[in-house]
Amino acid sequence: MMDLGGLQTILGDRLVTSEADRTQHGRNETYYPTTPPDAVAYPETTEEVSAILAHCHAQGIPVTACGAASSLEGQHLAIRGGISLDMSRMARVLSVNAEDLTCEVQPGLTRKRLNEELRDTGLFFPVDPGADASIGGMAATRASGTTAVRYGTMRDNVLALEAVMADGTVIRTGSRARKSSTGYDLTHLLIGSEGTLGIITALTLRLSGIPEAVTAATCRFPSVAAAVDCVILTIQSGLPVARIELLDEVMVRGFNLYSEAGLPELPHLFLEFHGTPAGVAEQAETFAALAADFGAEGIATATKAEDRTKLWTMRHDAHYASAALGPGKRICATDVCVPISRLAGAVVWAQEECVRLDLTSTIVGHVGDGNFHCGICVDPDDMGEMARVEDFTHRLAEKALALGGTVSGEHGIGIGKQGFMDAEHGPAVAYMRAVKTAFDPRGILNPGKLLPEAQ
Template sequence: MAPVAAAQPRLTPAATQAALDALKQLLGDRFSAAQVVRDQHGRDESWAMPLPPDAVVFPHSTEEVVEVVKICAAHGLPIIPYGAGTSLEGHVTAVQGGVSIDLMQMNRILQVNAEDLDVVVQPGVRRKQLNEYLRDTGLFFPIDPGADASIGGMVSTRASGTNAVRYGTMRENVLALTVVMADGRVIRTSKRAKKSAAGYDLTRLYIGSEGTLGIITEITVKLYGIPEAMAAATCSFASLEGAVNSVIQTIQAGIPVARIELLDDVQARAINEYSKLSLPVQNMLMLEFHGSEAGVAEQAEMVQAIASEHGGEGFQWATKAEDRAKMWEARHAAAYACKALRKGCEIMATDVCVPISRLTECILETKDDVVKTGLTAPLVGHVGDGNFHLSVVVDRSNPQEVATVEEFSERLVHRALRMEGTCTGEHGIGRGKMKYLTAEHGEAVAVMRAIKKALDPDNLMNPGKIFSI
């Protein structure tokens, strides 16, 4: 891990201390200025340099968050929301010092509305916790970014994951939010109705806002019935092109696959070594089908036929729950498997997303770039929606290697933008991809800044993320 850099405080030490004293008086032992706690809250799983806050607080309710925000606003102290710490673009680092609001003790499931297929939760509820709670209801929450992330963090980064090709992303699955704004006001962005034409869509404004517009304290999300039948499979391909083209044809044919994940041969080898599997060391697809027994069988048959046309072979099926869980657990551990390929090295995780008609072109160009630069960069992707990731394994003590990785990452982003894609399919902007936002959105960034200034005129909410003010 690189050394911890100093944050750039906006307040004098005396002014900062006055704010911290007020917060300590408010929360007692749920306030901490201990160095180890601050260090923990100044980093995530990203490539970004850690920057610890001045203190960390642990509220239990919307009302307590309001009081924390009012104290910080009165003193001009920055506020950084913190969830499970699994973000990948430096979202939680304290660029200008300030207070980290750790929301993980706000972890209550408030209201299950089974007949309406929705649930109201606090932001610290984790996705696995929610599905365990729902298990006996016959319902589940499908958004699965891999990490056992908090629901609040998933809203803030507009997360998606392996199920997005069928169930969508957080954008499609959040019905309403309760938000504490920068001045301490509390708003509810919507009711629980499945649709509304009443006013601006503030729910969507806050989804993906990365803590820069307010603190999310309650979330209403959609639920789905647990499918009657599920089946998963792996299929190997001699060529990366054959695997990607199989995905494109499957999506264009309208086959409602639940998951369709791509692994290149390097990633397959890494997963075998780390998770003790015996997958063929080839390019491969991991697939899952949901529905009725007959529907699952029909989907599987159609996808198998498409894959065979593109050189797919060796279908291996997993219908038992424990076998499917083992397969997807290995997929979710892909980043750790990559890191294990080179001891003492770190991961630079990055992702892009392009229209599926350009997916083969983008992935093949990227794979060629990896080979030419000599990087260890396994490729994996939620390719059903055009999104793929690379976990570049790098020796951060080697300046030349770091420079090579940064140049590669920049080429990847500009390649995706050239193909009418985005610089980040699901990781978000944070600090890591700020420099690409204008290249992607142009004058729309000025509109984003105007919204930020209107809702947070003193730039207290997670400053130094998404764009500069």
């Protein structure tokens, strides 16, 4: 255990070293082993975060930020020890500027709580990764989700940041203005940096108007290829879908087990349309006609809020529904993103590989932007099964790159995908390391994540 006396002076009883707290902060949603930090710090202000980082920088103490701990590549795990910087007590809405369609929030605020706070304004924050993630964590991992096809990712919806650098310096990047031509774009450098360049302490977000009408739709297809080809034509036709999600037949089986969905075990699309009542009705009708050409059946729509909530709650529980297919096992969750024209081939290839390797895996995807996820049931103590899972995830990443895509469209790098950074980025990785060194010369911020070790 390292000397934490200086941090105790800053935080008092909000620096916690109990085994229960440390173990809680060492857990994750997937199969990575529990990795407790040496201590958990609970700051409540930017000034406290600054003092913590200044002390840790001077003493060489690792600092790993933690929000809702819902990341799937172990980004919040303190694998080099040190402190877990729990941002949950910095969870306020600082301001709402309804006329500008912006708000400023602290990083520990969750997306559901933010939208509850915004409800009376007629505005909402549209980025929806499924989990009730913290806004700071969503920015740090460049999260996206089911609504990205219409509203974009965190990259598109964060206008400005307040962040504390490794040495404790507080900086502000960006502004409430919708664009700027001044200086390096540090806002978007910090977004997606997974806590390795700085600690986000406030975010200025772009908001959207709550749609006048919302209609959800579901339908099933004879094959994954037919469903994906339908998605491709839907996007190419310019139909303004707000969500368009693919579920393969194994994922549907998981929903039937976990959520008692009662769905035919065939590939499905779940969709949502936003707009005026006449507009969403026309969009749903146009999609139904288009989908019929690809063999779609059982097309159903839902306009009541409770019915739509039930549908998307089921979709957001995909991680747990995947786990229902392998009782007693953990889930290895991986994702890739490919050009939409190559999506059908990539999804079918992934299905066939899982069958070949005797792996139980669901496939679910935000297919409107070419991103899909595999949820693989695995026993971490079964070395043979672990080897097959690693073979699959490695080959899937290679396949995505060969198709002109990326090894992660949403989950990020964390621990699990560092080995693919050189293959995807080549010589650019050296420049990423140079940025890391400039921002964090002592290497205290989330060490061991995102960038592979230099050879």
